[in-house]
Amino acid sequence: MNLDAILEKSSSRHRHLCPRQVLGARMGLAGAAALGVDVPQRNKRLLVIVETDGCFADGVAAATGCEMGHRTLRLADYGKIAATFVDVKTGTAVRIFPRSDVRQRAREYAPEERKHYFAQLVGYQRMPEAELLEIRPVTLTTPASEIVSRAGVRVNCALCGEEIINEREIVRDGMVLCRACAGPAYYEEVALVAERPFTLPIGAAAD
Ligand SMILES: [Zn+2]
Numbered sequence: 001m002n003l004d005a006i007l008e009k010s011s012s013r014h015r016h017l018c019p020r021q022v023l024g025a026r027m028g029l030a031g032a033a034a035l036g037v038d039v040p041q042r043n044k045r046l047l048v049i050v051e052t053d054g055c056f057a058d059g060v061a062a063a064t065g066c067e068m069g070h071r072t073l074r075l076a077d078y079g080k081i082a083a084t085f086v087d088v089k090t091g092t093a094v095r096i097f098p099r100s101d102v103r104q105r106a107r108e109y110a111p112e113e114r115k116h117y118f119a120q121l122v123g124y125q126r127m128p129e130a131e132l133l134e135i136r137p138v139t140l141t142t143p144a145s146e147i148v149s150r151a152g153v154r155v156n157c158a159l160c161g162e163e164i165i166n167e168r169e170i171v172r173d174g175m176v177l178c179r180a181c182a183g184p185a186y187y188e189e190v191a192l193v194a195e196r197p198f199t200l201p202i203g204a205a206a207d
């Protein structure tokens, strides 16, 4: 799939095309090329860890075929337009991020565009990869085999009793705990008031 086809696929999910989708698509192609993996993939050889969600992640997904639903796309929410591409077969990995001056450089590749936004949108599509992206070899601190884990493994948390899959449990003092019970959890439970059924405030469901 070429860049135009990828961008069409990515923007169809948003009804718009934006510079971050272009960066995601370019990174997806660059990451796959650096690892010598064919994309969009039809197997699970490529694992991508994106460092932010949003449009950027959709550009990466469109280029690589990696999806959360396939367990080939993960989020490490660092708030960065960056991603690490892992060949799970060999463990080889590269982390890719835009070069620091890409916003300015994009203008040189789209001189006809007056607005910054459109200069980036067009420029990022035209810029040579070496000017757009920095590609660095990395090793994962948690091996890919542990991230992927095995199908069918499940245990129950000793405190809340909920089931844990993919070996995400934590063993502490011989107790098997889920990450929420081991803490800190990303949520706190709200005490339920019996006489008032749980309802969302009006408008809360509207995105
Ligand atoms: Zn967007």
Ligand SMILES: [Zn+2]
Pocket (backbone or CB within 6 Å): 157, 158, 159, 160, 161, 162, 177, 178, 179, 180, 181, 182
């Ligand atoms: Zn628990």
